[in-house]
Amino acid sequence: MDYKVADLSLAAFGRKELTLAEHEMPGLMEMRRRYGASKPLAGARIAGSLHMTIQTGVLIETLVALGADVRWATCNIFSTQDHAAAAVVVGDGTAENPTGTPVFAWKGETLAEYWDEAEKVFRFKDADGNAIGPNMILDDGGDITLLVHQGTEFEKAGAVPSQDSTDNEEYKEVLRVLARSVANDPTYWTNIGAGIKGVTEETTTGVLRLYDRFKEGSLLFPAINVNDSVTKSKFDNKYGCRHSLIDGINRGTDVMIAGKTAVICGYGDVGKGSAESLRGQGARVIVTEIDPICALQAAMDGYEVKRLESVVDFADIFITTTGNFDIIRVEHFERMKHQAIVGNIGHFDNEIDMAGLAKIEGIVKDEIKPQVHQWIFPDGKKVIVLSEGRLLNLGNATGHPSFVMSNSFTNQVLAQIELFTKLEEYPIGVYVLPKHLDEEVARLHLDAIGVELTVLNQAQADYLGVPVEGPFKSDLYRY
C-alpha cells in the first residue's frame, strides 16, 4: 500500500486515541450505524485534504465504512498528528476496514513536500490496478481543488507558467508540481476534473474561492459549502475555539490567564468563543472590531471595545481571530510590554505580520520550545509568539475537540452522500446543505450529552407553519 507518514510504530497509540474519539463523535458513529450496511458511498473515490488529526481519522474511517475508497493528505504542514496518520494507514483490522487508508502527511513538512504529497491523493487505482482519478473531493482551504482547476487551465492554455513568474514561495511549488504532471500527461488535470462529481469544502477561505470561480464561470463541478452549516460555523468556530484557545495558551506558556488583560481582535464566531474562553478564566477582555454590529454585540456582552492602538501598551495577551491580514503589525509589537504573548486563532499566519517582525533590525528569534518563541528586541524586551503566527490551537494544543469536530464532519459526510448520490439535483454551483440536514447533524449529537428534545404536537406545528419534525426556521434565522 502506498502512504507516507512519520512513523508507523505509532499506530497502536493512535488506534487507542481513535477509539476514545469515536465515543466523542456520535454524529459520525451514527453515520456508520445508519449507512454501514447500505454503503451509499460505494464507488466513491474521495481525494481528501484536511488536517490529519485523530478526529479526521474517525472521519476517514467513516467514509470508508460507507463504502468509499479514500486517499488523504493534510492541508497544513504543521497540524498532522503522526500517531493518527499511522493508525489510519494501518487500519483497525475489522471487516469494514481491513487494510487501512493511504495517507500522505507528517508533522513538519516543507512546502515542497506538502505539494508533492497533496498531488498524490489523485492517484487512485481501479479494480484492475489501472490509474484512475478520484470522483469526489473533500477539501479544507481548497488546495487540492486548486490543483485540479489550475492544472486544467494551464493544460487548456498549453503551458504551465515558469516558477520564476511568481515571488510567492508557495505558489512556486504549485507550479512545480503542475509542470511535472503536465509534462507527463498534457491532459492529466483535464481528465481528473472531468471525472469529479463534486467537492465539499470545509472553510471560509475555500468557500470564497469557490464562489469566485463560480462567478467567473470557471468552476468545474458543483460544490457544497459545509462551512456555512449552522452546525459547523456556529459550533466549530465559537465553541471549538472557546475550548482550544486557552488550551493552546496553557500548553504553550503555562501563564496564569486570570488578572491578565487580553485583546481579542475580531468578534465574529471565533472571537466570541475566544473572548468567553478568556473571561471564563478571569482575564479582563478587550475586543477590537471593524463591523459596527459585531462591535455593539461585544459591548452588550460586557466587553470593552477599543482600537488596538489604544490598548497595545498595557495588554498582556493578543489574539487575532479575524480572517483578515496585517492585524498585529510591527508598530504594535514595538509598543508591547515585556513578555506580552501573541497568537492567532483566526486563519492564516498573516493575521500577524510575522515577516515584518523578523525584519526588525537587531531582533533575535529564540525558541523556548517547539511552537513557542521569544522574539528578543534590541533593548532586551521579549515578546512571545505562539505557533509562529499560525493557528495556535493546532500548533500549541491538539485543535478542536472531537465532539465539535463530529458536528463539522457529519456535515461533510452528509454533503459527500448528497453530492455523490443526488448529483442531478446539483448543477454546477455552490450550495449549502439543506436545513433539515443541518438540524439532523445537531440531532445526532443530543443523546450523547443527555439532551431531551421537545416534540411539537400537530397543532403547534400548524400554528408555526412548520412540519412536526422540522425544519423549524427560515433561512433568515441567525441562531
Next chain:
Amino acid sequence: MDYKVADLSLAAFGRKELTLAEHEMPGLMEMRRRYGASKPLAGARIAGSLHMTIQTGVLIETLVALGADVRWATCNIFSTQDHAAAAVVVGDGTAENPTGTPVFAWKGETLAEYWDEAEKVFRFKDADGNAIGPNMILDDGGDITLLVHQGTEFEKAGAVPSQDSTDNEEYKEVLRVLARSVANDPTYWTNIGAGIKGVTEETTTGVLRLYDRFKEGSLLFPAINVNDSVTKSKFDNKYGCRHSLIDGINRGTDVMIAGKTAVICGYGDVGKGSAESLRGQGARVIVTEIDPICALQAAMDGYEVKRLESVVDFADIFITTTGNFDIIRVEHFERMKHQAIVGNIGHFDNEIDMAGLAKIEGIVKDEIKPQVHQWIFPDGKKVIVLSEGRLLNLGNATGHPSFVMSNSFTNQVLAQIELFTKLEEYPIGVYVLPKHLDEEVARLHLDAIGVELTVLNQAQADYLGVPVEGPFKSDLYRY
C-alpha cells in the same frame, strides 16, 4: 386636537422621562440631527400602532422632527405608559414639535376600546381640514395593517360578516369596527389602502402575516420587515429580554432568583437572553427546545436541556419564550410546586394556557397586586402567574430599556424614510433593510457607550473583498 389618553396632567412627568430617554436613544437623536433640517418625511402621514411607552414617545417625536404628520394608537391593551401618552399629546413646545401628536391609548383598555382607538389613527386631515387617510403605516403585530386589508376585502365582497360569524372575542370587535366604517362609507378602506405607500412592521408575527398576504397575492402595498434587521432581532430580543425579564420578575414578585430552578421554554434569541439573565442572578437554568440546533446551542452554553414534563415537578420559575402556543398547559400547572412562578416573555398570552387554567374545577384567581395573581387550587396549592400570561416585561416592568429600543426604532425610522422616499425601488413585496443601513444603526449607538471602531485600510478591505466602510458580511452571516 383630538386624542384620548388617561390623564393629561401626567404630561410634565412624562416629558421629564422623555428627556432622560432621549439621552439613551442615540440612534433616534442622530436621526433628528441628520434629517431635522432636510425633513425627508415632510408630506408623510404616518398611522402608527405600537406600545405607547416613553421610548415610543421618542420615536414619535423623531418622526415628527423629520417632517411627518403622525397619529398613534397602542398595539396592546396593557402596555401603555399613561405619562408617556400624555407628554406626547402635549408636545414639548419647541419649534419642531409645538403642538404635540394625537395619541389614542391608555393602560387597561377593553378590547372594544382598543379597536375603536386603533381605527382613529387613519383619520388625518389635510391642510384645509378635510379628512384624508395616511400614506404610511408603522405597525407592531399588524393590527392596523389588518384593518386596511380586511376592510378592503369586505368592501370588495360587498359586506362585512356579522359578529356572530366568529367565536373569537377579539375578532368580533374587528368586525364591529369595520362594519361601522363601511356603513358610513362603502369604499372607505379601499381608498385608505390605495393611498398608502407602504408599511414598516416591527414583529415576527406581523411579518409572517405580511409574507402570507404577499404569497397569496393580497398584499396592498410594499412592506419593510424591520424585525429581521440584525440590530433589531439580535438586540431587542436577546439583550432586551436579558434586561427586562428579571426586572419583571423582581417587580412582580420580589422573590430571590438565586438558588431557584428556572425553566426557560425556548432557546431562540429571547430564550438566550432570558437564560443568561437568570443565570446572572444565580439561578439554575433548564431549557426546553424543539429545534435540535438551538437545543445543542443551549447545551454548549452549559444549560440542561430537558422536556418540561421532566422538570415541572421541582422547578420554581417557568418562562415561555417560544412564539408558539400551548407551551405550559393545565397538565403542567397541576404538577407544579406551591408558589411556583409562571410568566411569558415570548409573544401572545396563549403560550400559557390561561383559558385552561381558569377552567380547572374549583380554582380561584386571587389578585395580589395588579398584574400579579395567585391561582389557588382546590387543595390549597397556589401558583403565581405574571401579567395574566401576557408579556411580563411589559406588564410587570417597563418593557425593554431605551438603548435597545433605540436600535429597533432607528431601523423603523430608516425604513419609513426608505419606503417614503424611494418607493420606486420597492414594488409590492416584503423586504429587509439593506445591510449597510443595519450596520449604520449599530454605528449610531457606539459613541454613547465609548466603543472605538477599528477602520480597515484599503489593502485589508481588498483582501476581504468588502468596501472600507462596509457592509462587511454576506447575507448568510449569522452574527
Next chain:
Amino acid sequence: MDYKVADLSLAAFGRKELTLAEHEMPGLMEMRRRYGASKPLAGARIAGSLHMTIQTGVLIETLVALGADVRWATCNIFSTQDHAAAAVVVGDGTAENPTGTPVFAWKGETLAEYWDEAEKVFRFKDADGNAIGPNMILDDGGDITLLVHQGTEFEKAGAVPSQDSTDNEEYKEVLRVLARSVANDPTYWTNIGAGIKGVTEETTTGVLRLYDRFKEGSLLFPAINVNDSVTKSKFDNKYGCRHSLIDGINRGTDVMIAGKTAVICGYGDVGKGSAESLRGQGARVIVTEIDPICALQAAMDGYEVKRLESVVDFADIFITTTGNFDIIRVEHFERMKHQAIVGNIGHFDNEIDMAGLAKIEGIVKDEIKPQVHQWIFPDGKKVIVLSEGRLLNLGNATGHPSFVMSNSFTNQVLAQIELFTKLEEYPIGVYVLPKHLDEEVARLHLDAIGVELTVLNQAQADYLGVPVEGPFKSDLYRY
C-alpha cells in the same frame, strides 16, 4: 393597642405579601415549627429596631410565635413598607398571634419623629398593665442600644447635655428624647439597662459600636454579633446585593445596564455581589479598592481595578459599597458625564458627599420621581442620584429578597433564644454565634431549593477530625 403607622387599611395587602414571604423564609418557618410549642421566648420582652419591611414582619411574628412580647420601630426613616407595618399591627387572627404587635414606623419619618418612635419600643406593660422595660433588644445599627447606654450615662452624670452642645442634627434629637425621659424619671434608663439580658445586633456598624463599648468597659449587657455569622455576612451582603442592586437601578432609572461602564467602589462582600450583578447584565465593571487583598481578588475575578480618578470621566454608573465615607466627592461629580447615575448600597449616605453636592454654586436638585433626582449643574449637565445617597436597594427597590433575609433573621432568632435562655454562658462581652448554629441556619434553607446534602460516614468524619453532624470547619475558615 398602641402603634403608629401610616395606614391600617393596607393591612390586608400586607398580610397577602407576608404569606408569600413566609414561603420564601424557610428558616424562620422552621423556627416556628420547632419552637412554636415549647415557646423558648415566653417571658421575653423584645424591643426591636430594624427596617419595618415584609421580611421583618415575618421575623416579628416568628418571635411572637416563640412566646415573646414584642415592640418595634424602624432603624431608617425611609425604608418602612407601610403595608407591612399595618399588617403586623393588625396581626393575622390566628391563635398564636391574635392581636398583632405594636409597631411605630412609617415611610418618610422626620428625624424628630424617628427618635420619638424609637423611644416607644421600651414601654412594655406587665400582666397587670404596669409600665415595665424590655428584657431583650434586637437592634440594627445600634440606635436603641445607644438610647439605653447614653441615657444611663447621663443619668449617672446627673444631666443630659443641652441640644446646643452638638452640631449634629440627628444627635440633637437623641438629646431631646433623652432629656424628656430623664426629666420624667431620673433613673429611667438606668432601670431599663439593668433589666436587659442582652442584645442581638444585625450590622457591622452596630457591632463596631458594641466592641468599642466593651473595650472601654461601658457595655451594660452581653451582645451577640449576628453580622459575622457566615450565613449573614456572606449571604446577605453578597447574594442580597447581587439581587437588589440591579433591582434598585432598574426601578429607579429603567436604564439599560448592558454596554454601560459601571464603577463599583469597594470589593468586600457587598462589592463582590454588586460587581457580579452588573456583569450578569452585560456591563463593563471597574472596581476601586483600598485593600490589596480584595483588589487582587477583583483582578483575579476579571475586573479592572482602578482609582476613581482614573475612570470618573467616562463611566456611566457609580455605586459605593464601602462602609467608609467621602468616597464620591464633589471633585468627582464635577468630572462625571451627563446623565451619569450615582448610588450607594454600602452603608450611610455619607459614602457619597451629598452635602457637598448640594453646596455647589448654582446647582439645582430636581425630582424626577420619589428617590430619583437629577442634580442640574450650572452648565446644564445632569447627574442622577438614587435615594438621595441612602441605600438604593431599600429606597428604589424593596431591599433584599425574603430568602436571603431568612438566613439573617434565623440567626437573629437563634441569637435571641441563646441569650435569653443561656444567659449564664454569656458574661458581658460581644459574641458570634457558635458555628454549629451558623451551619444550622444554612441547613434550614436547603430543602426549599432542592439541595441534597451529603452525609459523612463515621470513618470520613474521623479522618477529618469532625463530628458526623458538624461543625465542619475551623474558625479560620473563610468560605
Next chain:
Amino acid sequence: MDYKVADLSLAAFGRKELTLAEHEMPGLMEMRRRYGASKPLAGARIAGSLHMTIQTGVLIETLVALGADVRWATCNIFSTQDHAAAAVVVGDGTAENPTGTPVFAWKGETLAEYWDEAEKVFRFKDADGNAIGPNMILDDGGDITLLVHQGTEFEKAGAVPSQDSTDNEEYKEVLRVLARSVANDPTYWTNIGAGIKGVTEETTTGVLRLYDRFKEGSLLFPAINVNDSVTKSKFDNKYGCRHSLIDGINRGTDVMIAGKTAVICGYGDVGKGSAESLRGQGARVIVTEIDPICALQAAMDGYEVKRLESVVDFADIFITTTGNFDIIRVEHFERMKHQAIVGNIGHFDNEIDMAGLAKIEGIVKDEIKPQVHQWIFPDGKKVIVLSEGRLLNLGNATGHPSFVMSNSFTNQVLAQIELFTKLEEYPIGVYVLPKHLDEEVARLHLDAIGVELTVLNQAQADYLGVPVEGPFKSDLYRY
C-alpha cells in the same frame, strides 16, 4: 556538589523557563530587590521539601539570593519537573547564585527513593566542611518535619520500630530510613531537632499535623502556618485550581468540556475554583457537599447540589476536591457511564478509592498515555482515571501557574524571614502570618497586572479605625 536529578542536560531549557517564570512571580522578585543586599537569611540553612517545579525553582533561588544555604527534595514522587531540578542544580552563574543548589528529586521516584532523598536535605556542611544540620525547615505536607519528630521520638525511646510493625508501605520506608540514620548516630535526629529554629508549612495537611503535635506537646520548634494566609488559601486553592483543573483535563483527555455534565465533589476554595473553571467552558456543573453553608453557597452560585449517588449514572466528569477520603468508591465506579472521566484535585489519591477499583474482579488497567489510564470493566465499560487518582493538575498538567504560586511562595519567604530573624517573638506554637504581611504579599502582585490601589485619606482611615496603610480588616473577615 551533591545532588540527584534525572538529567543535567535539561538545565538550559529549565533556565529559560525559570527566566519566564520570574516575570510572572513579581512577589518573589520584589523579595530579591528588597532583601538582596541586606540578606536577612544569611546564616540560614534551609531544608526544603516541596514539589520541584519551575516555580519552586524561583522560590529556591530567591531564598539563596536572600543569603540562605538551601538543600531541596520533592514532596511528591510524580510532580518533579526534571528541567527545573536540573536548572536549579546548575545555577545561573550570576554573582548571587554562582554554583546552584543541591536538589534531590526526579519525576517518578519509588517510595524508597523518595524517603532516601528526603533524608539528604538535612546534610549541610559548615564553612569547614563539617556535617551540620539545617536551622530552618520549609515543608509541604510535613514529611521532613515528620522525619525530625519521629527520629527524635525513637531516639528517646531507644529504638526504631521494625518495618514489620506496619502494613503501610510508605511508613515502612520511613522506618527504614530512620533506622539507618539512628544506627549510624543514636542522637542524630535529636541533634537535628535541637538545631532547628522553626518550620514554615505550606499545606492544610501539614498544618493539621503541626496543630496536633502542638496540642499533644510534642512540637519541637515553632511553626508558621502559611496555608491560612489569605493570599495563599484564597488564591492558590481557588484561582490556581480554576486554571489548572481544565488544563489537566485538556492535556489528559482532549475531551470537549462544553455540554458535559461535571460533578465537583466539595465546594471549598478548590471546589469553587473548579466549578467556575468547568462552567466557564460550558459544562453543566453539579456540586456535592457535606457542609450546609458551602452547599448553600453553591446553590446561590447557581449550581445544582446533589448527592453523588443521585447523579453518578449520567454525569461525564467527576472531580474530587475535598481533602477527605473515600469520596468516589467502587459502588460509584460501577454505576458510571462508559468513558466517564475521574480525577482528583483535592489532596491525597485516597479521595478516589483506587485500591478498591484495582480489586474489582476482572478489571483491566490499560495505559493510554502516562498519567491517563482506562480501567476496563468485565462488561467492556471503560472509565478513564487521571494521574492514578493523584493530583491531576500536577500529574496531567504543570500545576498552578507562576503568578498564583508567587503569592504562596512570597508568604513562605516572609515566614522564613519572620521566624529566622524574630525567633524570640515566636515561642513554640503554630502561627499564621500577621495580616499586614498577608496584605503586603497581595500588594506586591498588583503592579504586574495594572491594578491601581486606592489610598485612604487620614479622615477615612480614622472613620474606619484603621491605619492609612493597613491592615484593613479584622481577623473575622472572610474575604
